[in-house]
Amino acid sequence: QQQVKQSPQSLIVQKGGISIINCAYENTAFDYFPWYQQFPGKGPALLIAIRPDVSEKKEGRFTISFNKSAKQFSLHIMDSQPGDSATYFCAASMAGYGGSQGNLIFGKGTKLSVKP
């Protein structure tokens, strides 16, 4: 049973537009929600993460919005650029040993294409 559902599967956005990717989770014990960016042939790179005591977190052009009651969170990419074209994954986990997030449950990914 998939614990993190991600949508859409693919997204095409014009340069300068806003890209929005959504995720929903089931396990209320999750307390850490990161977003990863992955380019072909590379490993996932941590973009931004949020904990459930915060409703929004912004880092540069990337913003996570978190709705604890709805068990949903989303990634907004402002002023999208062709270089943002990649696959984006949401994930969720509970605190692990030494405070490390070892067991991340990933969504299935969203392939973003930003057209010039």
Add this chain to the structure above:
Amino acid sequence: DAGVTQSPTHLIKTRGQHVTLRCSPISGHKSVSWYQQVLGQGPQFIFQYYEKEERGRGNFPDRFSARQFPNYSSELNVNALLLGDSALYLCASSSGGGLHFGNGTRLTVT
């Protein structure tokens, strides 16, 4: 600082063979995790090691095993390879924060 390094980058094996994948974490990171990423899917958790002990295991058969060494590097071993084991195997390390992934080992089983 160097990121998470994995070796080899690519590997081709035959069904029934054994494979060992290696990972060096970011300096100072004591937690190492392994993930399997099948083409078109998100990574799936296999193992976490922290301070050289197994701290978590995903839903993978006993053919998969791992260990962590005193210098915190790690090995993932897969026995009796099946065609379905073909995937990108990712190693990630962390130190009280988010996971940092290497670029993976692309394993092809023929």
